[in-house]
Amino acid sequence: MKTKARSNIIFIVTVVLIALFSFIGAKGVVIGGYRVKSFEQLITKGLDLQGGVSVLLEIIDKEVKPEELERTKELLNLRVNKIGVSETVVTTEGNRRIRIDIPGMYDSQGIVDALSKTGKLTFKDPEGKEVLTGSDITKAATQFNEYNQPVIGLEMSEEGRKKFADATTKFVGQKISIFMDEDLLTDPVVEGPITQGKAVITGNRSVEEAKRIAGIINAGALPLEVKAASVRTVGPQLGANAFPNAVKAGMIGVLVVFIFMIAYYRLPGLLADIALTLYIILVLLAFSYIGVTLTLPGIAGFLLTIGMAVDANVLIFERIKEELRTGKSIRSSVDSGFDRALSSILDSNITTIIAGVVLYFLGSGAVKGFALTLIIGIVLSMFTAIIVTKFLVHTALNMGIMSKPELFGVKRG
Structure with missing residues (x-):
């Protein structure tokens, strides 16, 4: 019971913190006279986004x-x-x-x-x-x-x-x-x-x-x-229109991904969406800290890495479902699923990182921006898929809310 109670607290605190950071990143906030800027204000926008x-x-x-x-x-x-x-x-x-x-x-x-x-x-x-x-x-x-x-x-x-x-x-x-x-x-x-x-x-x-x-x-x-x-x-008008349109397209794309993960993977899909939300926060923080100049190709690279992050979660959950279909327990299936998916995730992401590094050093201008956002996004996507998603799934197991294979989309006869 102590483990379950502790897991409940950890899960609630984690979700609340991610939600809080998401709100601050989106809107900004003033705390004790100190203003925390939103990501839109912190990240430098390229010419194609502001003219x-x-x-x-x-x-x-x-x-x-x-x-x-x-x-x-x-x-x-x-x-x-x-x-x-x-x-x-x-x-x-x-x-x-x-x-x-x-x-x-x-x-x-x-x-x-x-x-x-x-x-x-x-x-x-x-x-x-x-x-x-x-x-x-x-x-x-x-x-x-x-x-x-x-x-x-x-x-x-x-x-x-x-x-x-x-x-x-x-x-x-x-x-x-x-x-x-x-x-x-x-x-x-x-x-x-x-x-x-x-x-x-x-x-x-x-x-x-x-x-x-x-x-x-x-x-x-x-x-x-x-x-x-x-x-x-x-022109200023072209740049002024490009940024809100790019943001709108990105939000729609991310929303569709979130809905798909929940519809297809049920509760694990919801946990993956929470990890993806943290991933987006971390990437935007990295952009503002490093001083990335965000361009339209850079936004495309960022959205591409969200797809890579989702792909990593899909590999993990499919492996878990395969293990469940063999009759293993849920906890054993989760551990085996993450272990078996790890090599595939590393192989696909490392090869993409290599391609991004080549683009960065041989490319110029917008190509460099695309490559840099791609590299940052992929590194952080591996962290959230392998570490954060695993943490959330294990916490949910300890809470006792993932006790049935049906919650993974698997039906046993």
């Missing part, structure tokens, strides 16, 4: 090193942030191209003109006078000091060494600020004269920040000319 401009820039130089491509990407990312847009996605494509997706902006020519400039890196003294330019810096790299804190190491040309020696001697205890165009990158304090042509910038909050600033400094020292390879504008 905007997609610019594909190509570096004119034929031979481009990977580090030069990354530096140029950082420079363009800084420039596009200067334009004042949010949720901008900057990615590299191939060896010479950089794609910039700017939601909510529609002046494509103005954006191309702003992005195509090479940019100017300057070091300014406290009086605002220029003391160094990007051409005086030969190298910037992320390093760690004796306290294991991230710093930026600078190496200068011979001319830059002389300029910097004069400036740091004159402005000890004051700031020398580093700008990309008019944007302040960092403003370290001069601790003493620097006369050897090598300097260290401290005060970086993280390794990522140090890498970003070092990349921009390098990009300013080695500006690469770019041109627009393609410009695509998605």
